[in-house]
Amino acid sequence: MFQVIGGRSVQAARLLSPRSAVLLEAVRGRKSREDPVAKSKEGRIKVPPPVDPVEMVVLKERFSEYQLIMRALRLEFKEEVLRKKYQEETGSMAEERAKQEAEEHRALMAWNDQENQRLLKLRMLRFQKEKEEAERKRVEAEIQREQEQQELITQREREILQLQEDAKNFITLENLDQRIEEALDNPKNYNFAIDKQGRVVKQTVQQ
Amino acid sequence: MPRYELALIVKAMQRPQAAAALRRTVETLMERGAVVRDLQNLGDKLLPYKITKHNQKHERGTYFLVDFYSAPGILASLLDHLHRDVDVLRPTVLKKDDPVSGSTNCCGTKQ
Numbered sequence: 001m002f003q004v005i006g007g008r009s010v011q012a013a014r015l016l017s018p019r020s021a022v023l024l025e026a027v028r029g030r031k032s033r034e035d036p037v038a039k040s041k042e043g044r045i046k047v048p049p050p051v052d053p054v055e056m057v058v059l060k061e062r063f064s065e066y067q068l069i070m071r072a073l074r075l076e077f078k079e080e081v082l083r084k085k086y087q088e089e090t091g092s093m094a095e096e097r098a099k100q101e102a103e104e105h106r107a108l109m110a111w112n113d114q115e116n117q118r119l120l121k122l123r124m125l126r127f128q129k130e131k132e133e134a135e136r137k138r139v140e141a142e143i144q145r146e147q148e149q150q151e152l153i154t155q156r157e158r159e160i161l162q163l164q165e166d167a168k169n170f171i172t173l174e175n176l177d178q179r180i181e182e183a184l185d186n187p188k189n190y191n192f193a194i195d196k197q198g199r200v201v202k203q204t205v206q207q
Numbered sequence: 208m209p210r211y212e213l214a215l216i217v218k219a220m221q222r223p224q225a226a227a228a229l230r231r232t233v234e235t236l237m238e239r240g241a242v243v244r245d246l247q248n249l250g251d252k253l254l255p256y257k258i259t260k261h262n263q264k265h266e267r268g269t270y271f272l273v274d275f276y277s278a279p280g281i282l283a284s285l286l287d288h289l290h291r292d293v294d295v296l297r298p299t300v301l302k303k304d305d306p307v308s309g310s311t312n313c314c315g316t317k318q
Contacts, residue, residue, distance in 0.1 A: 166244070169244075169245070170242060170244050170245075171243040171244070173234075176233055176234075177226075177230070179246050180226050180233075180246065181226070183229070183246045183247060183248040184225060184226060184229075184248055186248065187248045187249060187250035187251070188247050188248060188249055188250070189250060190249070206250050206251075
């Protein structure tokens, strides 16, 4: 009697969303196992509803026929599905299809190989070109370096010659006296005057 | 190109003593292995300020310019020697750079 917690709500839930085929189940509603039977139900004998034999026979026949037909249909359909599946795997069409696929595969592989060859050729050409370019650049760079070296050498030679020329005017122990006399005779004056217009006056008075 | 330039201020003296002083200086240079390239006289001048050297005050001096090539190590001893010379008022050794080429890149007075 105290285990009646969700009797009605359980039935309502079963009604709203029946997961099983039956809507109702044998559920102990309000009373539990040990509770005595109600006074109004004391001598009650449950009796199933009466059956009409003629109706029963007719219904049985019809039902058996019906079920026969339904079962036959179901098996037919199942067989069809299985046959189809079998045909897919091991039928005449299957072989042809397999052959065709193999052909396609071969054709595609061949095409792929051709493409690879073509690209390989292009790549080789490109490599060649790049190598040639690199070679050419290297050669050019070498030539450039050679030229620069030559220029440097010529410049140095020029400087050396210039210095050799100047060396003739250097002061030595023999020139010394002569040069001293020369220097003392010619005082040099580097001073000059200049104005905003840019006129230069080189002659200034020495003090 | 000339490596160093000796700007020499010598005491205002008569010509023979000046010549002797110069000769002494150049010989000092040559002893230390320098190659003297040129010798210029900038004249007898009034010094910009009175210089006291070797316990004497000087107002006038003779300016000389000596270009020479030398090793850099000798400069210290050379200067020392020149400071001790009685006739020399002020020795100055400067490095000589390559002359600037007369290129038109320098704008100078032009804006």
